[in-house]
Amino acid sequence: MRSDDLILAIDVGTGSVRAALVDASGHIVSIVAREHDQIVPQFGWSEQRPADWWEGVVTAVRGVLSAVPDAAGRIEAICACGQMHGTVLVDADGQPTRDTVPLWNDKRTAGLVGAFEEANAAQTYLARTGNPPTPAWPAFKLQWIRDADPDAYRRAAAVIMPKDYVNFRLTGEIEMDRTEAACSFLMDPRTGDWSPEMVDRLGLDLQKLVPIRGAMEVLGRVTRQAAMQTGLREGTPVLVGGGDYPVALAGSGVLAPGLGSEMIGTSCIVTTIADRPILAPEISNVGTVDGAWGAFMLLESGGDAMRWARRALHEGTVSYETIVERAAEAPPGSDRLFFVPYLTGERFGRHRNARAQFFGLAAGHGLTHLHRAVLEGVAFAVKRHIDVMEANGGPRVERLVASGGGARTDLWLRIKASCYGIPILVPQEAECGIVGCAAMAATAMGRFPSLTNAAAAYVSFEREVSPEPRWAETYQRMQPVFERLYHHSQALYDDLDALA
Template sequence: MSSYVIGVDLGTSSVKVLLMNPEGKVCKEISKSYPLIQEKHGFSEQDPEEWVEKTTEAIKKLVDEFDGEAADIKGISFSGQMHGLVLLDKDRIPLRHAILWNDTRTTEQCKQIYDLVGEKTLLEIAKNPALEGFTLPKLLWVKEHEPETFEQGEVFLLPKDYLRYKMTGHLHSEYSDAAGTLLLNVAEKKWSEEICEKVGVNVDLCPPLVESNECVGEIDQYFAEATGLMSTTKVFAGGADNACGAIGSAILSEGTTLCSIGTSGVVLSYEESGERELEGGVHYFNHGKENAYYTMGVTLAAGYSLEWFKDTFAKDEDFEQLLVNLDEVPIGARGLMFTPYIVGERTPHADANIRGSFIGIDASHSKAEFTRAVVEGITFSLNESIEIFREAGKTIETVISIGGGAKNEEWLQIQADIFNAKIVKLASEQGPAVGAAMLAAYGLGWFNSIEECAAVFTSQEETYEPIPDNVKKYNEYYRIYKRIYSQTRELNESLSELR
């Protein structure tokens, strides 16, 4: 009899459900989408029940189309969009829509956190600056603007933790997602009573904490009947999407680095401890691997910049068509440069008002040059995170590339040349959902360690070495790229007031 695990990746626009066997093969994949709710400028919310409904539909479809028996599916675990606030009342019912990671209404609350906690203290404890995307500013926004709702709050959960609660009836969070709230003492792996007290949030609002690979229960009878899963299916805590992406890409030891280009772009590097001093220049989170950490820089609109460009200027083309002639345009797109700040930026410029630019437009430029400029601009932005890591003493010689940036050979070579590092493409890449499935496989005892699991579930397909002449040319363009932010910031602030 074969055994299987399910990895659930609860994303911003859809949920992906993977069925995997002990050999690391993806046997079935189902996705279901759900909408954003954006009632005002800067607001981004979702109905938590949509996550539950669409995940239920996806798992039911997977089980119905599965050749084996439901009893063969032994475990399930989760990856989820980070930072989202799901506030529950005493009956564990959501008091309002979830406020998501890409919601930017909380600039004032970020200032309040610095005033109440102090920037130095916040970085010492939570390891991250106060940014609009994090959970604590959202809690404070609800406290200020919806006080009656806040007063009814009994506990808050992160998105995937609410989904898991609805499957099991048990309330938990785990360290990798909790690290994105600004309420966790990252190094000590416990909720910070000091931060809670200073900002006026009862520490009892914070859920119990467990390890990512810990079994937190079994599927309850209602969810079993709705999906076709057995009520004996073990449920494991899972991790934040980036932590699971790291696990699914074997970023599990010192010196390994990941570049993930999805809607946002992430450069993530493994850390043995929570002690590296980066002064808030990049994010510092707990890993899904026990007693490990990762540092991470974020480009808010990485793949989204390319999607915006395609939808606006090449609506009838798919991405493959759009990028097909990328290698025919020379480095630097014949003097055309793009900054991917179309929804603001995160690393190294935490700026909600900055907006994107095309610099150097010439009448001779065609769509091909604009396309290459967008790809190079996204990669330049990601390189700013790599530069921060290197300046902090990290050696980055090899980068695993996943997501949209790993689907085009020329873009992989561009990454190698701009990062000045060997780029590795994985043989099979499903991102965070695979990491979630691996946590279930490890939790079930199929492997003695998460590293042993990764050796089976991941393998390298191709590598791309930096070309010295290209590296030299890109260094010249990169120096210009880094000047654009400071030289357009004031203009964008003025435009933001008029927008």
């Protein structure tokens, strides 16, 4: 890789496709985004058109190429990441058998997941899947398509994910990486290959599952047709790539045990790196791009809790900055006011119908207490997740890397560091997925001996947020109360539903 060589990173997100050129030092030279629609045919459904992803790739790639002199000739390799779990069925010619595909946030498979849980004890499948069941996983989306659109299922020759479809349009090759396969509910983590037993148990077709490759392997090269459409140089190497979430882990420097990740947007995902999956009904596991495992737990209401507070308490008339300023006026612990943040339930476990609540309200509490309690409630819930992973054999988290929109809120970072008792690092470059793609491609092209070396060169941190001792003492006393509140409330969720 010459000093003037570039990496092309492509991120197929839920809201847009982004293309970026990254130089040999890991700096983003140019980035262009092309938005696409999310289709909601009915409540709980979420779909997109693969054709829209490819149109976005063509537009975004041409945009970055036009911004940098001789860019196409300088691109050493291409690496794509993308939204996970979007289940694309293609026929023998690579054409989608359905115009739209169900996305990661599509809930139409909830009934199928419930039926599976009723019929199967956790100990019979956790070791074979590495994950508890959830409507997000492609296995259940395939079941739904099999039953609701049998013609599309019958005509399908292969099942791939969003970035795999883009890779096919670039190279003509169809394969999948282990980061995606590991979160399909069909890959056996012990073998790293598809599980014939789980495929059979779910009534699916093993022949439709494509080979599983390493994320940093070269998949193929840009075809003449793709070069004509995008402006890329024919023959440019294209990596297998990975899911946006594990690629962003690499792009934030989270690659070894002891270093954790918290990605906070609408939801909040906390991840710890381990040598093998942590098998427990509440814990999910994703394959990392370099062959390890990321154990993670997801809180559905992360940033969404603040969004709810803005809407419910102010009818959207004040800014998020104002809400944070008001929260800062309240004391740590909000004068013993708790917020349980399960506004949209939980993704895993027996209590997907969980609810949110304030507990401990007294006459002396006001808006400032409510706002701080919301921020603290999310922190207590994530702290619970960290404790659950450690209690089930996960490595102790010594530092946490924060990314996403929530990483820009200083008060929230101080609350979290104090609640977790862990220093929090904030990356200099917020585009962790793009940086991760660049680090993977640079490693694959031989610029670095390992992804760890690439991440060390490409990832830097703008600051470290340390726990504040007085706050930490308050939160340490409150955490056991939050835990009891969490468990005791579960008995009431079904009663609440019965009132509907």
